Amino acid sequence: MNTITPASAVAVSDRPAASARPTGFVHDTATVFVRESRPLVRDPFSVVFSLVQPLVFLGLFGPLLVGASGGDVAGTLQWFVPGILVMVALFGTASTGANLLFEMQTGSHERTLVAPLSRSALLVGRALKDVVPLVIQGTIVVLVAVPFGFRLDVPGLLAGLVVLAVFGVGFGALSYALALACRNRDWMFWMVHQTLLFPLMILSGMLLPLDDGPAWMHAAAAVNPLSYLVGAERALLAGDLGAPAVVGGVIAATATCVIGIVVGVRAMRKAH
């Protein structure tokens, strides 16, 4: 291993020309999306495994809700399942930045930064990937609830999943932005994550109605985009596609998506 061919003796002209070609944003986004999705395809069980939490809420919290409300099971599920779908979207995408955080620490993120990829595509491709498990999980939750009396409205479910997906892209992008800001400090990522997630969840009326809560809770819920998302999902899954609540939910999801992508892309552009 000590013998080295002198540079002058190397037939440089024999070296095949570099083969990298310029690519565009759409190509790069698709490439990043495919790379991020491959582990899900290789190990689909991971998608099912992260369903444990929403199913636990459905199975353990649901019966309590039925008892407390005094209503029937089917009616309570009709109210509760849309909340669980939003929970899937919230928890699924909120922690997605942890994967990026890990890749930043190991070096594989650095490798993508040296590749001729658009910085925006690195963020958008990742955020789009998070939609895949979200849609699969949301569908499974709904299907699990059907035998217990949940009335399935297919167009409503599809519309509900689209709105959730739009929200998920934005919330996932915010999670990546948080990861980029917390570089080398995972504890800070998880601290912000935990501090924000539960208040956002409770103040959305996702698990329990806020009607009986104090006025300040109503005020907080009014500025929580998740409240509007939960309201919209309840209307959509009931098949009421024209309900006023849908408009609020679509606006909240779109706003989350736009803000998330803008903040995320900005963070990714500054990344090194």
Place this chain on the structure above:
Amino acid sequence: MPRQTVDMTNQMITARGLTMTFRSKGQVVEAVRSVDLSVQEGELVAFLGPNGAGKSTTLRMLTTLLAPTSGEAVVAGCDIRRDPAGVRRRIGYVGQGTSGGHTQRVRDELHAQGAFYGLGRRETRARADELIESLELGQVANRAVQSLSGGQKRRLDIALGLIHRPELLFLDEPSTGLDPHSRANLWEHIVELRRATGTTIFLTTHYLDEADQLAERVMVMDHGAVIADDTANALKESLAGDRVTLSFTTATDAATAAARIGGAPDGTVVTITARGGDRALPRWIRELDDAGIEVVAATHRQPTLDDVFLALTGRSLREDGAHAEASETESPADASSQHAAA
């Protein structure tokens, strides 16, 4: 090396006044201070220096990962400021970490990497197969990166860096943390790559033997500046000189001998540093014998790059080795603390 007379068309890297400063705890830290570089097509250059010397920061500027505070550089024909995408298309970069995502499979990562560089699907698959074969990754091609050994991970890093047949390959501490067998194996692959393709290679290392045996040219960096730049042999000849030690029966003999032929006595041993020490040694022994002083043992050692570093800085790189296992600067913020500590 007559770098000044080099034709610009053969230049793979030219950097002028490359500087990286940042603020840390209210102080301005100069991680890299006005570095000039010139690397020709086909060269294998080693960047040698202690941790925190600014090697990685320089590499990160040349590979467009960090924007320099001032200065400019043209890498593989593209300006790092004006055409970073052009630089990225033409270079391969193997950083200090693991390039493969831990949940990704080896072959999947190579396919993703091909797409990152705009290679077509068929070309990517063919190139991935080729690299899996040449870097001996066949047995782990369908395994997740996290299940690979250190040596296998490093070979995958190199395969990822080569997917688009770059003209220039940057390797940041390629063999740090590997066991001796994996190190030797990795180097066989790097040497073979160069033999087969003539790829220009620019690497950083703090392993003296690696720089000494493998690089045609060594740049020594310390405290953010390049303090020497030549072939390992030329550096050793001009800066270090041979080490000759002569042992005597008594300290008096040693002192008398040192007075006659030079050198520093230490007990019964005299150490002399001199160019052409191998030819001087028999002459010294004869001369001392004629004077009635018996030389009981003699050793001659060719200088190492560590001697060169010692001559240049008054410090040994090996002393640095004790805390050298931690990887070098990940970010400018880290560079500051390490730089200050070095």
